[in-house]
Amino acid sequence: MAPEVKRKISASSARSHTRKSKSVSSSRFPSGIFIKSLVVFFIGFLAWAYQAACPPPPKKLGTPDGLPITSPRIKLRDGRHLSYKEYGVPKQLAKYKIIYVHGFDSVKYYNVLATSASPALIQDLGVYIVSYDRPGYGESDPNPKQTLKSSALDIEELADQLGLGSKFHVAGFSMGGQLIWTCLKYIPHRLAGATLIAPAVNYWWPSLPANLSKQAFSELFVEDQWSLRVAHHLPSLTYWWNTQKLFPSYKAIAHSPDILSSQDVELIPKFTAGRGPIQGQVRQQGEYESIHRDLNIGYGTWEFDPIELENPFPNNEGSVHIWMGDEDKIVQVTLQRYIAQQLPWIKYHELKGAGHMFSYADGISDDILKALLLGEN
Template identity: 50%
Template sequence: MKMVTLSKVTLVFAVALLGWAYQATRPPPPAILGASGGLPITSPRVRLKDGRHLAYMEAGVHKENARYKVIFVHGFASTKESGFPVSQELVEELGIYMLFFDRAGYGDSDANPKRCLKSDATDVEELADALQLGDKFYVVGCSMGGYVAWSCLHYIPHRLAGVSLVVPAVNYWWPLPDDVRRSAYGKLDARDRRTFWIAHHAPSLLCTWLTQTWFPTSPIVRGERGAFTAKDWEILTELWKRESGQLDRAKATRQGTYESLCRDATILFGSWEFDPTEMRDPFPDGEGVVSIWQGYEDRIVQVEIQRHAARRLPWVRYHEHPEAGHALPDMDGVGDEIARELVLGVGEAPPQSEPRRGS
């Protein structure tokens, strides 16, 4: 009799466990934008070929008078309102039109259930066409937006006039030399390593992992102070005081963390259809510039992988600031350096950091 009861208990437990596992792998539905009783839309938007909408924000000189048209791709847990630190003086001097947009699932842009590396690139292309930016345009990808810049270089190189990858996010499962991978991955907090491992090996469980409260999750994903250098935190604190919208998670994740943060992580750390370090020069005749801007002290994006990419891609201009962290573009004057080199192909090269012992 006891054996029968025990078997029933075991069966009930197994069924309950399977039920939990099934629910854990089912993504929550996104909040609906613009529908009756849904989330309000407060930004202008364009309609894409598949029926989705992308929200955008324009800045700089008027599009009709611009000499250079630049699309900026925001980072993780951020929105178009984060902007980019280019001085008004430089914008007017060079005639730069700046276009910011909410990536799919962020802010006021519709979620994309089929979002992938290629769709993020074609979103940029369709946005440019909808706003009539012409045959070619410039792209700046910051942090997580860096993977979108890599995607643009691979999928729509014929549309690009130049690209800047600013502290661009990296994938520890790219085809990397073992010593580079070990060094970069080993520098991460153990909680970040666990989270990134789940994003790569068990992506369907990532949302559950990030929303559970039993175990500590990634300091990087949570935006904790320890994920930044002291200088980074000082810069970010000043930005928050000015109400710049930088890292406004409430606005960024209004449709749910699955459609924004989780999709970001699973795409970035997933299996890519191409190897960035094997990419061909999109400007073999020197008609455009591709550059990587990296801070040596960055705790979020490890410098070893950026250096490896720069060694493999001699046509990429690599800039490494020895004392900068992840807030590199917000350091005084750096945003102007990035913009000037992007559109003019010239600029004063920042000081390079020599590899330090153990790096």
């Protein structure tokens, strides 16, 4: 075996080798300053993201330094206030009493039954109608703990404080129509009848067939699909999603004309008449407490499945109606047809060529009232 050869390494060669090792080491691993900068940047980004996702607090209502209160309000058991407006004959003389629930991005003044029905019909039938600002809208206090059940209990307490008696009718439009399901679930014993006008449908209700729901969902505008996905799966990001500028948000929030049918376009002068002076009230407390929370409640995970409800009027002492346009571009008619088929005790009215705002067309609100109160088809 050959003897091992030992090399001699000069001092200069050793220094050169050491410098090379340090150079390689420093190029592979960030310096302490770089790591600290990266950490600071990451923390700053998280702080920005958190701030962007957190909605600002709602604006205060009432004196001394809050938004003006221009309508009567009741004080609820939990300390919140509901603002309301009365229409029709005085409730002391009324034969029929109706609580109307306004829709998405709306207020108590947008009461289609009270403002579009014939005044003569309302007088002849003896109809009293009261509408209210839902929590966070208009002049009603927000409800950070709002649930489907609390929505129904607000209606019941409004009826009690206004002295509407043991039974009353309820009617709602769009998202307000969707909330009528909560009355049928939680306070059916208080109802004399109910009407859902173009009611919103939650695509995640368990009893909706997956293929039918998926098909209806795919017919929405892509930006609306994403907005509703966020509201359902990531409700804490609803405010951020609908206020960021990177992607388009919910079309109804932007008041996009894309969501209007041909009939809706024709009805614009009617459903916008007189709204100028009061339009600012709708979101005056902040978009999160009104329209964004509305999306979270309407399209979140529900506490019950409306399609599993039982008939609240088994002895025909009252009736439930759904009114729907077959050209509605906001709520898909296919889902309403399925719901009506599964709940045969519902009286389903489908209007050919009608859009989402069909109830503002001549004579339609009269028909809705006659069907609800008199049983006319």
